[in-house]
Every structure is written in C-alpha cells, then in structure tokens.
Amino acid sequence: MSNVVITYSVGTLLFFTGFFSKKWFGKFDWLYTILGFLIIVVGVLKNNGGG
Numbered sequence: 001m002s003n004v005v006i007t008y009s010v011g012t013l014l015f016f017t018g019f020f021s022k023k024w025f026g027k028f029d030w031l032y033t034i035l036g037f038l039i040i041v042v043g044v045l046k047n048n049g050g051g
Contacts, residue, residue: 004047011039 018032 004043007039007043011036011043
C-alpha cells in the first residue's frame with residue numbers, strides 16, 4: 001500500500017513540475033510531465049492488477 005502512495009507522490013510531483021515549468025521557466029517541460037503521467041498510469045494499472 002505504501003508503494004502505491006509513493007508512486008502517486010512521485011508521479012504527481014514530476015507531472016506538476018513539468019506542468020508549471022512553463023510558468024516558471026517560460027517553456028513547457030514535456031519530459032517531466034509525460035514521465036510523471038506514465039508513473040501514475042503504471043501505478044494505477046499495478047494497483048488494479050492486485051500487485
């Protein structure tokens with residue numbers, strides 16, 4: 001259960017870092033946004049799969 005929480009936290013952190021990088025740095029950081037999104041998706045799939 002704690003692994004799921006960690007996965008969501010890391011994924012969300014990366015996603016918002018990329019998302020708000022446009023506001024902070026003037027450019028949209030696709031790498032962090034996509035990476036964070038994928039981590040969340042993988043976490044959801046693993047959680048639903050009973051893993």
